[in-house]
Amino acid sequence: MVKLLSIICCFIIAFTINGKHDFSYFTLKNGLKVVCIKKRVIPIVAVSVWYNCGSKCDATGKSGVAHFLEHMAFHSNSMTFNNFLEEIGAENNASTSLGYICFYEIVPKESMEEILKYESARMRSLGIDSQVFTSEKKAILEERSIVYDANPIMSAKESVNANIFNGMPGGISIVGWKHEIESIQQQDLFDFHNKWFAPNNAVLLLVGDVDPHHVKPLVEKYFGGLKEKNLPTMRTQNNVHPSVIKTITHKFSEANCFITRYIYKVPFFAKDNFRKYISLSLAIQAMNQPEFFMAKVIKSATNSLNDIWFSYASGAAYDIVMVNLIGISRDEMDDMEKLWHCFKQKLLSDSILTNDEINAIKRQNFISMAYEDDDIMVTAQYVGSSLMAGHPLEKIMATDEIIQAITLQECNSTISEIFQREPIAVSRLEKQEHDNE
Numbered sequence: 001m002v003k004l005l006s007i008i009c010c011f012i013i014a015f016t017i018n019g020k021h022d023f024s025y026f027t028l029k030n031g032l033k034v035v036c037i038k039k040r041v042i043p044i045v046a047v048s049v050w051y052n053c054g055s056k057c058d059a060t061g062k063s064g065v066a067h068f069l070e071h072m073a074f075h076s077n078s079m080t081f082n083n084f085l086e087e088i089g090a091e092n093n094a095s096t097s098l099g100y101i102c103f104y105e106i107v108p109k110e111s112m113e114e115i116l117k118y119e120s121a122r123m124r125s126l127g128i129d130s131q132v133f134t135s136e137k138k139a140i141l142e143e144r145s146i147v148y149d150a151n152p153i154m155s156a157k158e159s160v161n162a163n164i165f166n167g168m169p170g171g172i173s174i175v176g177w178k179h180e181i182e183s184i185q186q187q188d189l190f191d192f193h194n195k196w197f198a199p200n201n202a203v204l205l206l207v208g209d210v211d212p213h214h215v216k217p218l219v220e221k222y223f224g225g226l227k228e229k230n231l232p233t234m235r236t237q238n239n240v241h242p243s244v245i246k247t248i249t250h251k252f253s254e255a256n257c258f259i260t261r262y263i264y265k266v267p268f269f270a271k272d273n274f275r276k277y278i279s280l281s282l283a284i285q286a287m288n289q290p291e292f293f294m295a296k297v298i299k300s301a302t303n304s305l306n307d308i309w310f311s312y313a314s315g316a317a318y319d320i321v322m323v324n325l326i327g328i329s330r331d332e333m334d335d336m337e338k339l340w341h342c343f344k345q346k347l348l349s350d351s352i353l354t355n356d357e358i359n360a361i362k363r364q365n366f367i368s369m370a371y372e373d374d375d376i377m378v379t380a381q382y383v384g385s386s387l388m389a390g391h392p393l394e395k396i397m398a399t400d401e402i403i404q405a406i407t408l409q410e411c412n413s414t415i416s417e418i419f420q421r422e423p424i425a426v427s428r429l430e431k432q433e434h435d436n437e
């Protein structure tokens, strides 16, 4: 069976923790954090291991190593293990983002022990078969050309990030630049694994029909013997606050529209101020509601734009957090600047969003969260990626209560704080005109 491994550039606002949750956590002596979230809908468990080392850990000139390692560690499954997974009807996959590498299996609860055994082996060592290495390199180059090179939006995003962050974490291509993927050697993957795959750099997250009393001795048995490592210091990005706003134009022959993005840097409050992070997420959701006042005012500033929206890419990669105001048009982008000025004007008024609007967004979240709550993998994805972004577990597990407690004033002042600064860059995606022969 061919697996399509995924690359995650950012996670879109999607909360999923609802109601009072039965959860517990403990840390092994070697630093491995273990989180159990009990949900007894059906007797299955989502086992996921999150390594705090995404492409932000790729060295300069070695982009794509984290992602390549994810492929190799995933494919180093022995045939026996693959057959076992198939036999028990497991679902499994892996992903790499700027902030993390994650592996997961969804299995019947009685098979959990076998999975823990396997995941501990993946943490301990990396096996590379030369033939698989060569074929995976080809597959990754193919992935690069499909996901980025042939996709104007992704390719523009990648080059804008590279331009703003200039070789620092955040500017690194997750899948890797083509010439750098080509130069990756097996030793680069061993080095990355040796440095970053350590119990004290990982979270083992178990969601579903799990009993922590049963889990603890099993985790001790399989992971307890792994040695803690001295982790390298993470590189941090330079302070991105250019005095002149950079306009980055990306011309693409396949583009069938014009896209302009005003890119704002969000202060790094995600880590120490979860409530502020939630208030910004709610406010962005509200500003994107076409029937709400803010969206109407912005839209009325121009009639040449086909669509306008805000995005909040809280990449689970420490301080790489941005908010975008995006406009898309089939014909021209002249009105985008008019729209931006209108938006800035609107920010000066004291009623950016109204109480009714924020309450409506809270109700929407309440319903969608209740709906998603039974999905153990959605929960694992939300909790795991939030932990990797540095949010505290207790806060993550109280997401729904925090949403309900957020006030209108908090939402409005957070928006003002972010958008009254100048954007750090403006990105324009344009059609590359062809000369007629």
Ligand SMILES: [Zn+2]
Pocket: 005, 006, 007, 067, 071, 143
């Ligand atoms: Zn991949």
